[in-house]
Amino acid sequence: QKEVEQDPGPLSVPEGAIVSLNCTYSNSAFQYFMWYRQYSRKGPELLMYTYSSGNKEDGRFTAQVDKSSKYISLFIRDSQPSDSATYLCAMSEDYGGSQGNLIFGKGTKLSVKP
């Protein structure tokens, strides 16, 4: 069983829509949950991270973690064409050393149409 599952899409939505992206995982020791955005021909850039369970909001972006279900989500409100990118989830355990390595999902490709 893969450690982190993420639907690769592609996902196409109209401008202004609410977008929901999600990942599931199997390792109950994960404590850090990250969302990266990767534009074409660029490296991933960190959008948000959450420690343990709960919600975190930053502008139009909201990250949610449900550790009981081993499920994380990223919501994008009022989506814009500039949000078109691949979104990667990543997770890690809470210790230094190997346990701190990031485990990534495959990424979901999002397209927001004007």
Added chain:
Amino acid sequence: ETGVTQTPRHLVMGMTNKKSLKCEQHLGHNAMYWYKQSAKKPLELMFVYSLEERVENNSVPSRFSPECPNSSHLFLHLHTLQPEDSALYLCASSQDRTRPYTQYFGPGTRLTVL
């Protein structure tokens, strides 16, 4: 120059060539990473350096040889590669290994092996 830079951005090489990828970080970080990103696969961690010491090698073939001469520079030396090694190679850095959520990525080198 800020953040994490990588050169060259694109590289085409034959199976018998020897080439090197270069990464430089301007963030004062103490840990550096090499990742491989292939289509339809999650990012794969290849090597980790902490304070210029290699602390992890994730079963990477010996045709990939990393070098970290100081905390700001990281190289990946390539020789006798295979076509399946064609991918985007990403460098990242973080403050230290205990804070994985501080990883910043470079733009990557797109490698094509003929």
